[in-house]
Amino acid sequence: MSKKAIVVGGGYFGCSIAYYLAKNKIKTILVEQNEVGSGSSGGNFGCVQVQDSEPGLSLELTLEGYQRVQQLEKEFNLDLEYREMGSLLIAENEKDMSFLIEQAKIKQSWGLKIDLLDRNELKRVEPNLSTDSIRGASYCKQGHLNGFKLMNAFIGQGKRYGLEVWERTKVKKVIAAGNTCKGVELASGEKLYGDYVILATGAWTKELCKSLGLNVPIEYVKAEAFVTEQIQPFLINYFSLASFFTEAHGQDETTTSFCCVQTKSGNLLLGETSKPGLVSTEESGTRNSREHCLGIYQEVRKFFPSLLNLNILRSWTTYSPYTVSHIPVFGEVEVQNLILAAGFKSAVVLTPIVGEIVTDIVRGERLKYDLSQFTQQSRLA
Amino acid sequence: MLVMNSKEYICRCEEVTKEEVLQAIREGKQTLKSIKRATRAGMGACQGRTCSKLITTLLLREGVPEEEALELDKARFPLVPIPVSSLEIGGEGDV
Numbered sequence: 001m002s003k004k005a006i007v008v009g010g011g012y013f014g015c016s017i018a019y020y021l022a023k024n025k026i027k028t029i030l031v032e033q034n035e036v037g038s039g040s041s042g043g044n045f046g047c048v049q050v051q052d053s054e055p056g057l058s059l060e061l062t063l064e065g066y067q068r069v070q071q072l073e074k075e076f077n078l079d080l081e082y083r084e085m086g087s088l089l090i091a092e093n094e095k096d097m098s099f100l101i102e103q104a105k106i107k108q109s110w111g112l113k114i115d116l117l118d119r120n121e122l123k124r125v126e127p128n129l130s131t132d133s134i135r136g137a138s139y140c141k142q143g144h145l146n147g148f149k150l151m152n153a154f155i156g157q158g159k160r161y162g163l164e165v166w167e168r169t170k171v172k173k174v175i176a177a178g179n180t181c182k183g184v185e186l187a188s189g190e191k192l193y194g195d196y197v198i199l200a201t202g203a204w205t206k207e208l209c210k211s212l213g214l215n216v217p218i219e220y221v222k223a224e225a226f227v228t229e230q231i232q233p234f235l236i237n238y239f240s241l242a243s244f245f246t247e248a249h250g251q252d253e254t255t256t257s258f259c260c261v262q263t264k265s266g267n268l269l270l271g272e273t274s275k276p277g278l279v280s281t282e283e284s285g286t287r288n289s290r291e292h293c294l295g296i297y298q299e300v301r302k303f304f305p306s307l308l309n310l311n312i313l314r315s316w317t318t319y320s321p322y323t324v325s326h327i328p329v330f331g332e333v334e335v336q337n338l339i340l341a342a343g344f345k346s347a348v349v350l351t352p353i354v355g356e357i358v359t360d361i362v363r364g365e366r367l368k369y370d371l372s373q374f375t376q377q378s379r380l381a
Numbered sequence: 382m383l384v385m386n387s388k389e390y391i392c393r394c395e396e397v398t399k400e401e402v403l404q405a406i407r408e409g410k411q412t413l414k415s416i417k418r419a420t421r422a423g424m425g426a427c428q429g430r431t432c433s434k435l436i437t438t439l440l441l442r443e444g445v446p447e448e449e450a451l452e453l454d455k456a457r458f459p460l461v462p463i464p465v466s467s468l469e470i471g472g473e474g475d476v
Contacts, residue, residue: 035415042418148418156408165409229426229462265421270465287475288458297468311462314428315476 002027004194005362006184008171008208010034011041012147012347013354014200015154020355022163026362029192030155030163031184033170033204037151040202041347043225043318045261045269046150047238048143049346051087051114052245054326055106057373058345061353063111068352069143076153081146081264086237088117088126090303091135096242100138115139126237133302144238144261147348154351173211174199174338179380181212181338196362198339203319205329205342209378212335216378218343221274223320224292229311230266239303256295258303268310270296274320288315323377330354331371332361334380391439392432394425402439411440411449426462429454 003026007018010032018030032038048069053062073080091097104114115121117139119131125139155165170187174197183193199205203220240259247255254275262268273292292315300307323329323343330341339358344350360367389399397420405419413433416422422436423429433454440450458476470476 035412035418037418038414152408152419159409227424228465267424289475290470290472293468293470293476297465300465308466309464311426311464312459312468313424313426313462315458 003196003362005029005196005198006031006192006194007198007200008032008184009039009200009202009204010036010151010155010165010167011039011200011202012044012151012351013341013344014198015151015158016351016355017198017200017341017358018163018165019154019158019161020352020359021362022158022161024359024363025161026359028158028163029194030158030165031169031171031186031192032165032167035167036155036165037148040223040318040320041147041151043223043316043320044147044347045225045238045259045271046081046145046147046263046348047085047087047261047346048082048145048349049087049238050112050142050349051089051107051138051140052346053107053349054345055110056327057369057371058327059107059110059112061369062346062349065350065353066142069145069349072150072153072352076157078149078153080149080153081144083144083264084141085144085261086125087140087142088122088237088239089138089242090239091137091242092133093135096246097135099246100136100242104138112140126235126239128234128304128306129239130303130305138242139237142238142349144263145348146264150348150351154355171208174208176212176335176338179334180336196337196339198341198358200341202321202342205321205340209340212338213381214333214335214338214378215381216329216340216342217323217325218321218329219276219324220319220321221276222317223271224273224275224288224315224317225269225271226288226296226312226315228268228270228307229313231262231268231310232266233262234307235260235262235268235304254289254291256292256299258296258299260304267313268307270300270312286317288317325377327377328374329378331357331375333375333378340375340378391435392420392422392425392429394427394432395421395423397422397432399439402436403443406440406443406445411445412452413437413440413454414452416440417454423454428456428460
């Protein structure tokens with residue numbers, strides 16, 4: 001009899017895990033509280049990030065994932081709007097520049113091709129950038145795609161292999177007997193049982209694991225962004241600030257750490273302000289802040305003043321999960337038959353490799369990677 | 382001379398055709414939000430002011446339950462397009 005898996009969460013990881021499981025003959029149900037792509041994955045910019053990965057296993061998986069993501073359009077025979085795109089990490093002061101130099105050294109030793117750029121070189125790589133306030137940058141080739149198309153592709157292809165997708169279905173709690181996970185109880189009271197439960201539930205993971213006595217160190221910030229009207233090709237690379245790593249995602253303070261990217265359709269995505277907050281699916285608490293408006297205005301004026309007349313069409317917020325250690329909570333934890341997959345630093349790039357690894361766990365295969373550093377963070381109380 | 386084609390456009394801002402919307406519905410999309418994410422209909426300058434009614438009609442006609450078909454997409458700041466320069470607003474709280 002084929003094994004049965006329940007995947008909770010319809011974001012990047014839930015969708016990819018569900019796809020790889022179904023493809024490998026695991027009977028899979030994906031349960032999502034709202035709709036596929038309606039949480040933090042839907043608010044994501046679609047960058048296939050390589051440069052920002054933490055040295056070690058995270059980077060190793062990122063490099064594996066990067067190879068695989070580039071093959072997905074061919075595998076699915078679908079247009080995901082994938083393009084190769086450079087990534088610029090900008091330093092505005094000496095402290096951030098030393099951080100970039102140090103990071104580049106470490107990551108180069110892992111085989112990543114990172115170039116350090118001075119202002120003149122930066123001007124060549126990103127001609128419309130105003131470099132007055134910039135000290136330097138690090139540059140790395142990565143990719144960009146349409147995240148909604150990616151999630152839809154995983155779901156659509158998964159359904160061909162029998163994947164069931166239950167949207168608008170909230171999980172109330174994880175069911176366990178002793179230290180073994182048995183299934184999930186839905187808000188409706190209905191119970192779903194399976195051989196494995198996989199929580200790809202981002203910012204909600206900590207709460208869902210509480211009743212199991214499992215302490216999961218996933219925190220979250222409320223992140224805010226804008227999308228502009230479409231324009232001619234203007235921005236070549238994904239643009240972000242080194243201060244994101246040196247300052248943002250703090251636990252107490254609100255910070256604006258500007259990043260932007262131009263999509264294949266020509267829209268510019270402008271973010272982000274992060275603020276520690278409570279996870280909420282309600283309307284209140286999901287509105288954008290005045291702080292964010294002012295912060296983004298100031299950053300655009302500084303880096304891309306020619307965009308000041310560009311129209312903003314829409315704003316959004318997400319609950320962006322992270323771990324203080326910068327490494328994810330990923331793998332089989334102390335509760336048997338429960339797999340956690342959340343708190344990844346970059347999502348899109350890791351989707352295929354995470355889906356493959358979860359499938360190997362469920363199938364009982366010997367794992368190619370030792371995930372203990374990712375799972376040890378989550379302990380039973 | 383204006384060249385016309387026979388396509389029926391549902392979302393003028395993003396140039397999404399009726400066929401594309403119907404395809405998304407066939408793939409299981411049942412709400413304005415999910416159709417927007419799949420096709421871009423409603424992502425443009427008017428933020429769905431014109432196409433949302435047309436899409437709702439198509440959803441109902443294709444037999445999607447009213448609860449899903451009539452669910453509105455969230456209206457969000459800034460409601461009408463505004464230039465980046467006008468974000469220079471201070472103060473606390475939300476927009």
